[in-house]
Amino acid sequence: xxxxxxxxxxxxxxxxxxxxxxxxxxxxxxxxxxxxxxxxxxxxxxxxxxxxxxxxxxxxxxxxxxxxxxxxxxxxxxxxxxxxxxxxxxxxxxxxxxxxxxxxxxxxxxx
Amino acid sequence: xxxxxxxxxxxxxxxxxxxxxxxxxxxxxxxxxxxxxxxxxxxxxxxxxxxxxxxxxxxxxxxxxxxxxxxxxxxxxxxxxxxxxxxxxxxxxxxxxxxxxxxxxxxxxxxxxxxxxxxxxxxxxxxxxxxxxxxx
Numbered sequence: 001x002x003x004x005x006x007x008x009x010x011x012x013x014x015x016x017x018x019x020x021x022x023x024x025x026x027x028x029x030x031x032x033x034x035x036x037x038x039x040x041x042x043x044x045x046x047x048x049x050x051x052x053x054x055x056x057x058x059x060x061x062x063x064x065x066x067x068x069x070x071x072x073x074x075x076x077x078x079x080x081x082x083x084x085x086x087x088x089x090x091x092x093x094x095x096x097x098x099x100x101x102x103x104x105x106x107x108x109x110x111x
Numbered sequence: 112x113x114x115x116x117x118x119x120x121x122x123x124x125x126x127x128x129x130x131x132x133x134x135x136x137x138x139x140x141x142x143x144x145x146x147x148x149x150x151x152x153x154x155x156x157x158x159x160x161x162x163x164x165x166x167x168x169x170x171x172x173x174x175x176x177x178x179x180x181x182x183x184x185x186x187x188x189x190x191x192x193x194x195x196x197x198x199x200x201x202x203x204x205x206x207x208x209x210x211x212x213x214x215x216x217x218x219x220x221x222x223x224x225x226x227x228x229x230x231x232x233x234x235x236x237x238x239x240x241x242x243x244x245x246x247x
């Protein structure tokens with residue numbers, strides 16, 4: 001798994017590449033926490049190059065969403081979610097907890 | 112049935128997914144089913160590593176997988192704490208963000224993605240988790 005962070009004027013985009021499972025989810029959680037710790041609460045998670053995500057990744061997203069939405073200071077949105085991952089998120093009832101965008105720049109424009 | 116043993120560590124989840132993925136793909140499951148079989152197996156193995164072998168670094172995970180007619184069977188055996196998936200409460204998928212529980216999601220996905228999930232603690236201290244999925 002590979003994570004890159006890109007700063008925009010009104011939000012940060014965290015691009016996640018590869019596979020997120022119990023082994024790699026802590027890195028994703030750390031990246032999201034680091035953004036929150038740096039005062040960034042408006043976050044786009046770009047999943048364009050994500051191949052796989054287990055519930056360990058879902059939990060990292062949920063924790064970040066809770067922290068980001070606190071005091072209405074921001075939110076985590078998802079962009080370019082691959083079909084298989086979207087289906088699993090849907091099954092887990094997570095699609096109601098995150099706004100999703102087909103295009104990462106459309107997600108950036110949301111903020 | 113093909114069998115393989117893994118040290119019960121998260122770093123082997125990639126290989127665990129590859130092992131069942133290859134058999135499912137060879138058995139003619141669709142890409143979507145292969146992904147879901149890999150996800151269910153990952154969730155099962157992750158639960159064993161995290162809960163059955165909590166705080167233990169010498170755990171062993173035995174994984175067997177095979178096709179019979181249009182059915183894939185996946186068996187995971189561990190020698191850790193017994194951990195019956197059916198006793199874990201299902202997550203409330205309608206709960207608000209603040210009430211959303213973190214646990215139970217893996218087991219929920221296993222049950223949703225596979226046709227059958229059975230768990231049996233054996234007298235020899237092993238725990239046998241069997242998951243079955245049929246081609247549609």
